[in-house]
Amino acid sequence: MAAFTAKDVSALRERTGCGMMDCKKALTASEGDMEKAIEFLREKGLAAAAKKAGRIAAEGVVYAMVDEEKKVGVVIEVNSETDFVAKNEKFMDFVAVCAKTVVAENPADVEALLNCNAVEGEGTIAAQLQDKILTIGENMKIRRFVRYEGNVAAYVHGGGRIGVLVRFDTDVANNDAFKDFAKTIAMQIVASNPTYVDKDSVPADVVAHEKEILTAQAVNEGKPVQIAEKMVMGRIGKFYKEVCLVEQPFIKDADTPVGAFISQSEKDLGASIKVCEFVRFEKGEGLEKREDNFADEVASMVK
Numbered sequence: 001m002a003a004f005t006a007k008d009v010s011a012l013r014e015r016t017g018c019g020m021m022d023c024k025k026a027l028t029a030s031e032g033d034m035e036k037a038i039e040f041l042r043e044k045g046l047a048a049a050a051k052k053a054g055r056i057a058a059e060g061v062v063y064a065m066v067d068e069e070k071k072v073g074v075v076i077e078v079n080s081e082t083d084f085v086a087k088n089e090k091f092m093d094f095v096a097v098c099a100k101t102v103v104a105e106n107p108a109d110v111e112a113l114l115n116c117n118a119v120e121g122e123g124t125i126a127a128q129l130q131d132k133i134l135t136i137g138e139n140m141k142i143r144r145f146v147r148y149e150g151n152v153a154a155y156v157h158g159g160g161r162i163g164v165l166v167r168f169d170t171d172v173a174n175n176d177a178f179k180d181f182a183k184t185i186a187m188q189i190v191a192s193n194p195t196y197v198d199k200d201s202v203p204a205d206v207v208a209h210e211k212e213i214l215t216a217q218a219v220n221e222g223k224p225v226q227i228a229e230k231m232v233m234g235r236i237g238k239f240y241k242e243v244c245l246v247e248q249p250f251i252k253d254a255d256t257p258v259g260a261f262i263s264q265s266e267k268d269l270g271a272s273i274k275v276c277e278f279v280r281f282e283k284g285e286g287l288e289k290r291e292d293n294f295a296d297e298v299a300s301m302v303k
Helices: 005-018 020-030 034-051 083-088 089-105 110-115 127-138 177-193 206-221 225-244 258-269 295-300
Strands: 063-067 072-080 142-149 151-157 161-172 253-257 273-282
Touching: 005 020, 005 034, 020 034, 063 089, 063 151, 063 161, 072 083, 072 089, 072 151, 072 161, 072 258, 072 273, 083 089, 089 110, 089 142, 089 295, 110 127, 110 142, 127 142, 142 161, 142 273, 151 177, 177 258, 177 273, 206 225, 253 258, 258 273
Parallel strands: none
Antiparallel strands: 063 072, 072 142, 151 161, 161 273
């Protein structure tokens, strides 16, 4: 029997989109022959999935949920080829199962999630994913997820275009007033897209780099170095207002910083509230989008 390496398994996975164990079985059965291994996978009913594996999956949905009993929240992105699939009930059911499985099993990453037994339905998440690819007829990928434990709030905007998960430190998490507050903070994150919670959260090297840029800008404007340094102190404040959640103008009152809104909410609710961390997923961000160009397609056919 011809030997095959981990690289061969990886290459077969790349070409077919099939699971690692399926690829190992296929290479074993085909004595290491890549093309025969692909035929083997087709014969096992994975042909449709294999054919679709090369297609760009940059649409889909961002989904977020909180299990209030377990005090666990999850935000997850699952991609498909077309936005139409995101409206498919079977697809959305699968996404919800993925999120619930993350809540229950706490996998380390997407690869670990794929190997988890699904909390609903039969088999692993990987097996259910392959089934959805075959039945719905599009390539799909679980791209990423984040899981928080504790006092968490989730919010989804635009029918799954943006999802936010926020973790708070507070002792007043279970009443409706706090839930309204938490939703407002999540909506702020959706709208203003902050990078950090507060000034203390911004890494020192990020601040130093920003100051270098601002200093160069001031010097290029013809300002003396001493004046430039004073200008930088003012402009770095504007930088903080852009990237720090608590420094940003509040979406419901641009004259009020989010930090002031949090302080007022603490007084209204009679409890301390601290935003500890948050994550914001926007569907398809950073992914290559498919662009169908008919003229280029015809030209390539002529060649």
